Amino acid sequence: MEPLLGVTLGLILMITSSARSCTCVTNKWTVCDQHASDNCTCRLVGSDHTVDCSTLTSKCLLMKAEMTALKLSYRPRVKLLDGGIYNTDCEDSGIFKARQCDEAGTCWCVNTAGIRRTGKGDKNLVCNELIRTNWVDIELKHKETSHYFEALDVAEAMMHLFENRYKLQRKYITAVKYDSPFIQIHLKQNNLKQQDVDIVDVAYYLEKDVKGDSVFHSDSTFLVSVNGKNLAIENIHIYYVDEKPPVFSMKQLLVDVSAVVAVGILPAGFVIILVIILCQRRKYRQLKVENMSETEGQILELL
Known part of the structure; x- marks a missing residue:
């Protein structure tokens, strides 16, 4: 009887462990299902759009999923200013549609970062193309620390972070400058290959990390480490160039x-x-x- 009980408990633990592993590490705004073949399929909250959890989700889809989650939570509605999240309209590929509209029928044209780049109009507004954001400048500020950091060490730590956490190839990081307590990071991406992450998505993930609302799964901790010493980032500014x-x-x-x-x-x-x-x-x-x-x-x- 005892061996049978042991086998049963082992199976329960295996099933529980398998269920826990069926999560989307790179996107918390997903619902995942474990299949009999041990494959894990994850979809965005409130839609049937499947997500590739081995890389970053596009900013457009993230904003749409977040708006859906806000609606489902029945939080009081607030007016969103330009530059904040809104109920996005995305292409099947996940990028922003060139024209975005609100519930009142007001429309505007956006860039690939989803930021308004024209005046507003009605639904007759024509946006002929989605203008690419090919340059992103990021300025970080870290908290006061008693440790001294070499600029080269900080640069290497940031490159390691972008390469490993955000899946960005180093060739798109054109410069990292450090003048305590500020870190300036310059990203340049003229042509986006299908297998590469977009620097716009990287910037959005980093912004959410710094502001304490990480898109990653809860067990994925945002940490900047320079030679084994933590560098606490407390502020971020992002500049987009089209x-x-x-x-x-x-x-x-x-x-x-x-x-x-x-x-x-x-x-x-x-x-x-x-x-x-x-x-x-x-x-x-x-x-x-x-x-x-x-x-x-x-x-x-x-x-």
């Missing part, structure tokens, strides 16, 4: 600048406006934007 400049009328641009003055948020604008605002917000920090061509005239900040 292949083509934004399309805003002067009237719409003035409205956006007014919004900056009113609420301190920059939904879209030109480089000169961004630099002025950033200098005012961080008097002790000077932001330098170098080697900008006319076709790289858009920088948008996610606060």
Whole structure:
């Protein structure tokens, strides 16, 4: 009787262990099913869209799943400002559709980062193409520490983090600069191959990690380690540059600048406006934007 009991308990443990392993490590906004063949299939919350859990999920699908989860939680509805999450419209491949609309029928054109790059209109608004975001600048700030870190060691730690946690090839990391307590990371990706992760998705995952709302499964901890010593990241700013400049009328641009003055948020604008605002917000920090061509005239900040 005892051997039979032992076998039964062993089977239960095996089944339990198998069920626990059927999770999507790279996306917590999923529902996973374990099949008889031991294959694990994961779908986005509220949809039948399957997810490849060996890599990052696109930003568009993540935002859509998060909005679905918010609706299912019955939280009070809030008005989402430009640059925040909204109920996205995605292509089958997972990228943003060039035109996005809200429930009221107001529409606008976006880039591959899902950020508005035109004025708003009705459903007759035409967005001829999805403009690619091919340059992402990330600025991190770490907490005060008694440890001294060499710039080269910090750069290697960040490259290791991007390569292992976010599956980004090193060739897309053009520079990592360290001036304590700031870390600047420059990502460049002119052509996206099918098997490569998008730098836009990497930036979104990193942003969520820093803000304590990681997209990864709960047992995947965000940690920056430099020579065995932890570097606690406390703040992040992300700047996006598109292949083509934004399309805003002067009237719409003035409205956006007014919004900056009113609420301190920059939904879209030109480089000169961004630099002025950033200098005012961080008097002790000077932001330098170098080697900008006319076709790289858009920088948008996610606060």
